[in-house]
Structures are given as C-alpha cells and as structure tokens.
Amino acid sequence: MAATVTSMLNAIKDIGREPASGGYYRPIWSDAELTLREWFTGEAQARGLDVHTDQNGIMWAWAGTPGPNALVTGSHLDSVPGGGNFDGPLGVASALAAYDVMKERGVDFTAPGARPFVIAVFPEEEGSRFGQACLGSKLINGTADIAATMNLKDLDGITFAEAAKANGYDPTRFGRDEEMIGLMGSFIELHVEQGRGLIDLGQPVALAESIIASGRWTMRVEGEGNHAGATPLSLRRDPMVAAASVVRAVRDAAAATDGGVATVGRLLAHPGGVNVIPSHVDMTLDCRHPEKDVVDGIIEAIRAAGEAAAAEEGCTFTLEGSGKPTLYFDSDLTSRMQAVLPEAPVLPSGAGHDAGILAKDLPTGMLFVRNPSGISHSPEEYAEDADADFGAIALADVLTAELTV
Ligand code: HGY
Ligand code: MN
Ligand code: MN
Ligand code: MN
Numbered sequence: 544m545a546a547t548v549t550s551m552l553n554a555i556k557d558i559g560r561e562p563a564s565g566g567y568y569r570p571i572w573s574d575a576e577l578t579l580r581e582w583f584t585g586e587a588q589a590r591g592l593d594v595h596t597d598q599n600g601i602m603w604a605w606a607g608t609p610g611p612n613a614l615v616t617g618s619h620l621d622s623v624p625g626g627g628n629f630d631g632p633l634g635v636a637s638a639l640a641a642y643d644v645m646k647e648r649g650v651d652f653t654a655p656g657a658r659p660f661v662i663a664v665f666p667e668e669e670g671s672r673f674g675q676a677c678l679g680s681k682l683i684n685g686t687a688d689i690a691a692t693m694n695l696k697d698l699d700g701i702t703f704a705e706a707a708k709a710n711g712y713d714p715t716r717f718g719r720d721e722e723m724i725g726l727m728g729s730f731i732e733l734h735v736e737q738g739r740g741l742i743d744l745g746q747p748v749a750l751a752e753s754i755i756a757s758g759r760w761t762m763r764v765e766g767e768g769n770h771a772g773a774t775p776l777s778l779r780r781d782p783m784v785a786a787a788s789v790v791r792a793v794r795d796a797a798a799a800t801d802g803g804v805a806t807v808g809r810l811l812a813h814p815g816g817v818n819v820i821p822s823h824v825d826m827t828l829d830c831r832h833p834e835k836d837v838v839d840g841i842i843e844a845i846r847a848a849g850e851a852a853a854a855e856e857g858c859t860f861t862l863e864g865s866g867k868p869t870l871y872f873d874s875d876l877t878s879r880m881q882a883v884l885p886e887a888p889v890l891p892s893g894a895g896h897d898a899g900i901l902a903k904d905l906p907t908g909m910l911f912v913r914n915p916s917g918i919s920h921s922p923e924e925y926a927e928d929a930d931a932d933f934g935a936i937a938l939a940d941v942l943t944a945e946l947t948v
Contacts, residue, residue, distance in 0.1 A: 547640065547928070547931070547932055547935075548633065548636045548637050548640045548926075548928075548931040548932055548934070548935050549928045549931055549932070551586065551632075551636035551639065551640070552628055552629065552632060552633065552636055552931075554582065555579060555582055555628065555632060556628050558575050558578050558579055558582070559573065559574075559575025559576070559578075559579070559622065561625065564625050564922065565922040566624070566625030566626055566627070566921065566922045567622045567625070567626045567627065567628060567922070568622060568623075568624045568625065568626070568671070569620065569621050569622040569626070569671075570621060570622075570624075570667075570669075570671045570672035570697075571600070571621055571666050571667040571671075571672050571673070571678075571706075572672070572706050572707075572709075572710045573672070576620060576621050576666075577710075579620040579621075579632070580596075580602060580620065580664070583602060583604070583620065583635060583664055584602070584604075586639050587604035587639065587662065590604075590639065590642060590643070590646075591606075592604035592605060592606055592642075592662065593605045597683070597720060597723060598712065598713065598716040598717060598720070599666075599679055599682040599683045599717055599718075599720060600666040600667075600679055600682075600707075600710075600712065601663060601664065601665055601666060601679050601680075601683060601723075602663065602664040603661050603662075603663055603723075604661060604662040604663075604664075605659070605660070605661045606642065606652035606653070606659075606660040606661065607652050607653035607657065607659060607660070608653075608659065609659060609661070609726055610659035610726065611659070611725065611726055611728065612658060612659065612726075612728035613658070613659035613660065613661050613726045613727055613728050614658050614659070614660050614661070614728055614729060614731075614942060614945050614946060614948075615661050615662075615663050615727050615728070615729065615730040615731070616634075616638040616641065616661075616662055616663070616730070616731050616732065616733070616938065616942060617634060617635055617638045617661075617662045617663035617664050617665070617730075617732065618631050618632075618633070618634025618635050618638070618664070618665070618668075618732050618733065618734060618896075618897070619631040619634070619635070619664060619665045619666070619667075619668035619669070619679070619897060620632055620635060620664055620666075621666060621667055621668055621669050621671060622669060622671065623669045623671050623920045624671060625920070625921065625922070626669070626920055626921070626922075626924075627735075627919060627920070627921055627922050627923065627924030627925065628922070628924075628925075629735040629914070629919075629924050629925055629926055630669075630734070630735055630737070630919055630920065630924055631668060631669075631734075633733065633734065633735045633912060633926060633931065633934075634732055634733045634734050634735075635662070635664055636931075636935075637733040637912075637931070637934055637935040637938050638662045638733065638938065639662065640932070640935035640938075640939075641733075641935050641936070641938040641939035641942055642660075642662065642939075644935065644936055644939035645939050645942065645943055648939075648943070650943060650946065657946070658728070658945075658946045658947070658948070659726070659728075660942075660946070663730070665677070665679035665680050665897040666678065666679040667679055668680070668896070668897055670759075672697045672706075673692075673695035673696070673697055673703050674695060674759070674827075675687065675692065675695060676759065676895055677895060677896070677897050677899070677900045678692070679897065680897040680900035680901050681900055682717050682718060682719075683719065683720045683723060683724060684719060684724060684900060684901060684903050684904050685718060685719030686900065686903065687717075687718075689717060689718050692717065693714055693717070724904050724905075727901070727904070727905050728905065728906075728948075729873075729876055729905055729906040729907065729908070729945065729948070730897075730898055730901050730905060730906075730907040730908075731876075731880070731898075731907070731908050731909070731910065731938070731941060731942065731945065732896055732897065732898040732907070732908075732909050732910070733909070733910040733911075733912065733934055733935075733938045734894075734896060734909060734910070734911055734912070735911070735912055735914050735919065735924055735925075735926050736749065736911040736912060736913055736914040736917075736919075737892070737893060737894040737914070737919035737920070737924070738893055738894075738914075738917055738919075739917035740888070740890045740911070741888075741890075741911065741912075741913035741914070742913060742914070742915055742917055744888050746886060746887065746888055746913065747912065747913050747929075747930045747933045747934065747937075748884065748887050748910055748911060748912055748913070748930075748933065748934050748937050749887050749888045749889065749890045749910070749911040750877055750880050750881060750884065750887050750888070750889045750890070750908065750909065750910060750911075751872055751877075751889070751890065751891075751892050751896075751898070751908065751909035751910075751911060752871065752872065752877070752889045752890060752891050752892075753833075753869050753870060753871045753872065753891045753892065754869065754870045754872075754891075754892045754894070754895055754896060754898075754899040755831050755832060755833045755869050755891055755892065755893055756831060756832055756833060756834060756835035756837075756838050756866060756867065756868050756869045757829070757830065757831035757838070757866060757867065757895055758829075758830055758831075758838060758842075758864055758865055758866025758867060759827065759828070759829055759864050760827070760828040760830070760842065760862055760863060760864030760865075761825065761826070761827060761828070761862075761863050761864055762789060762807075762825070762826040762827075762828055762845075762849060762860070762861065762862045763823055763824070763825050763826075763860070763861045764782035764783075764785045764786045764789065764823060764824045764826075764849070764852075764853055764858050764859070764860050765782060765822070765823045765853075765858055765859045765860075765861075766779075766780040766781055766782035766783075766785070766820070766821065766822065766823065766824075766856065766857070766858040767779070767780040767820070767822065767857075768814070768819060768820055768821060768822030769819075769820040770818070770819070770820070771816075771817070771818040771819055771820055772818060774820060779820060779856075779857075780856060780857035780858050781820050781821070781856060781858075782812075782821050782822070782823050782824040782853075782856070782858050783812055783820075783821050783824055784856050785824075785849075785852045785853045785855070785856040785858045785860065786810065786812075786824040786826060788848070788849075788852035788855075789807075789826065789845070789848065789849045789852055789860070790807050790810070790826070792844070792845055792848030792849060792852065793805045793806070793807050793828065793845055795844075795848075796841045796844035796845050796848065797830070797841055799844070800832065800837050800840065800841060801837075802832060802833065802837075803830070803831070803832040803837050803838065803841050804830070804831050804832070804893070805828065805829070805830040805831075805841055805845070806828070806829045806830075807826050807827065807828060808827050808829060809825075809826065809827040810824060810825070810826045811824070811825045811826075812824050813825065828842075828845070828862070828864065830842060830866065831893060833869055833891060834869070835866060835867070835868040835869065838866045839866070842862070842866070845862065846860075846862050849862060869891075870899040870902055872898070872899075872902065872907060872908050872909065873902065873906035873907060873908060875906065876906040876907070876908040876945075877889065877908050879941075879944060879945070879948070880908050880910070880941050880944075882944075883937075883940050883941050883944050884910075884937055884940070884941065887910075887937070890911065892909065892911070894919070896909060908941075910934060910937060910938055910941065912926045912930050912931060912933075912934035913926060913927070913930045914926055915927060
C-alpha cells in the first residue's frame with residue numbers, strides 16, 4: 544500500500560487540533576476544514592484522480608471518466624467540537640489507500656467498459672457549524688429544506704447562505720442534483736467504529752446492518768431576565784433552574800427505556816452574564832433508539848417534564864425538532880460484502896452517517912473498523928495501525944467485487 548492509512552492520518556493530525564483539549568474542531572468552511580479539502584485534493588491528484596467540488600460543496604475524485612452506475616466510496620472530513628482524527632478522515636484515507644491497493648493489484652479503472660469509480664467527501668456531516676447533521680448528503684439528495692438551510696445560523700449568527708457565498712458558492716444553486724445522483728450506482732463508506740462492538744467480539748472490521756432511529760431537537764426555557772443581586776428568590780422566574788430539571792429529566796426519560804439514549808450536548812444561557820438571571824436558556828437534544836416509537840416516547844416524556852419544571856418556576860418550555868426511523872442498509876449489497884468478508888459481524892450503528900442519507904436513492908453499505916477505546920466524538924477515538932490497514936484492504940476487496948456489479 545503506497546501510503547498507509549495511518550501515515551495519511553498522521554499527515555493531518557495537527558489540522559484543526561485544539562491545544563487545550565487535544566480534540567479537533569473542523570466545521571465546514573473553517574480554516575481547518577478548508578485545509579483538509581486541500582489535503583484531500585493533493586492526495587487524490589497525486590494518484591491521478593480528477594477532483595472537482597460540486598455546487599453543494601461535495602468533493603468528487605474520479606478515477607476516470609464520470610459515468611453512470613459509479614461505484615462511490617469516501618466519507619467526511621469535518622468534525623464535532625473536541626472531536627477525534629478518525630471519525631470521517633479514516634473513511635477518506637481508507638478510500639485513497641484502497642484505491643492504491645486496487646491499482647497495485649492491477650485494477651484498470653479506465654479500461655473500456657470499466658465501472659466508473661469515484662471517491663467522495665461530504666461536507667458538514669456532523670452538522671457542527673449549522674446544526675443539521677449530514678447536510679451535504681441531504682442537500683444533494685433533496686431531503687434538506689433549502690430555504691431553512693440557507694437561514695441556518697452558526698454560533699456567530701452567520702447564515703449558511705452568507706458562509707456559502709463567502710466561500711464562493713452560489714446560494715441559489717444548493718439542492719438536489721439529479722445529474723450527480725443519477726451517476727451514483729452505489730456508495731460504500733468505511734468508518735471508525737463508534738462503540739465497543741468489535742473490541743468485545745475480537746474482530747477488526749464489521750459490516751453495518753442499520754443506523755438506529757435518531758433525531759435532533761431544540762429546547763428553550765423562557766423566564767425573566769433580572770439582576771442577580773437585587774432580585775429576591777421569591778420574585779424570580781429563573782429559566783436556568785428549570786433547565787437543570789430538564790437536563791435531569793432527559794436522562795431519566797431515556798433511562799426508563801430499554802437502550803434508549805438522550806443527550807443535552809449544548810446549553811446556552813442568554814444573555815450569559817455572571818450577575819444576570821438569564822432571560823432564556825437554549826438547549827440541544829439528541830435522542831436515539833432502534834425503535835422510533837421509543838424515541839417518540841422519550842421525547843414526549845421530556846416535553847411533559849419540561850413543561851412541569853418550567854411552570855413550577857413561572858417559566859415556559861418549548862421543544863421542537865423531529866426524528867427519523869431506523870435505516871436498514873441495502874440487503875443485497877450487504878450480502879455481497881459479507882460474501883467478501885465472511886468473518887465480519889453485521890452490527891447496528893448508533894451513529895448517523897451520510898451512507899444512511901444517500902440510501903434514499905441508491906444501495907449503500909458500511910464497513911466499521913475496530914476502535915479499541917470504543918469512544919468517539921473525542922480525541923480518544925482511534926484505530927490501531929494494523930486494523931486501519933486491514934480495513935483499507937477489506938474495503939479494496941469489497942470495492943473490487945463491486946466493480947463487476
Ligand atoms: O451524530 C452522529 O451520529 C454522527 O456522528 N454525525
Ligand atoms: Mn462520521
Ligand atoms: Mn461523527
Ligand atoms: Mn456520521
């Protein structure tokens with residue numbers, strides 16, 4: 544293998560790294576993410592791949608002439624705040640390494656009649672800047688509401704449209720791309736495992752069976768801003784007090800189910816002064832379970848608890864958002880992948896992926912590579928060198944088989 548997966552990940556290990564936490568922050572169109580785009584372009588062009596970025600910000604590195612029924616592999620380069628260097632980049636580096644392996648084995652990607660092959664990099668998979676997960680894949684397949692997307696704001700109040708324009712995109716051209724979707728035959732994404740399945744099973748790679756039901760909600764507790772020193776407790780309508788009860792209720796509602804999870808990842812008091820009783824508190828909510836009706840039940844329990852906690856403090860509670868059901872990957876594609884990798888267990892994914900979004904239009908499948916820590920969305924996530932290389936070769940084996948489909 545020309546450049547090992549690990550050597551490629553090492554080459555980017557300082558891009559977007561936050562010295563204090565050791566974690567990464569690589570949101571869309573940040574300096575870090577733009578540098579990673581340049582890195583990918585360089586790696587792809589060094590392999591003779593023809594790289595272009597489409598109107599949705601998705602990067603495509605073609606091994607020959609673009610054509611229908613293209614075999615697509617790749618992943619994303621952006622990260623969550625405080626994220627790791629493997630969630631996303633492992634899939635991109637492994638796609639490049641798998642291409643190297645296939646070339647070394649004599650695969651001729653430009654032979655007459657060869658199935659078109661392309662490595663894709665999807666932007667804003669984490670939704671870290673604008674709050675919408677898998678935004679790039681949702682844009683290209685039309686599941687993103689364009690007007691709503693253009694108005695999404697980052698923490699600095701910059702809209703998606705403004706940021707896109709500042710990075711050379713035409714905000715009026717985002718959206719479903721029939722031509723590109725029409726060219727995509729199937730998509731196989733390799734990803735670092737997020738959880739302990741493989742460690743406990745003693746296997747280096749797994750195939751994905753499904754992506755469990757999940758959703759994102761926003762919660763707001765509205766109270767009355769006031770002076771922290773001059774306002775007696777009896778006169779307060781302090782949304783932070785109610786918000787504390789809401790966070791507790793989130794855990795209790797999930798804990799009351801069998802396997803449900805719910806997370807408040809961000810809590811922002813407004814205006815956020817030390818000596819100011821907040822006027823309102825905004826929180827995010829991420830909730831997941833293999834069965835969507837369990838997710839729905841958790842959300843309703845949180846809504847009831849939030850309304851009660853707010854009322855007790857003379858505040859109001861609102862909860863908005865939506866979830867989606869469990870996505871099962873294409874069974875024919877996964878069966879073919881299993882025939883190539885008979886040792887690989889087939890596991891559900893607690894994490895969402897672009898492959899889950901693109902499944903709306905084409906067969907998609909996933910390969911997971913063992914993560915000894917089981918931890919992800921943290922600098923603790925990693926894959927051993929040997930497992931990373933094993934994963935790239937497994938990906939090459941699967942892709943080689945798919946070239947004849
Ligand atoms: O949040 C997720 O599940 C994924 O890592 N974007
Ligand atoms: Mn990911
Ligand atoms: Mn992730
Ligand atoms: Mn993902």
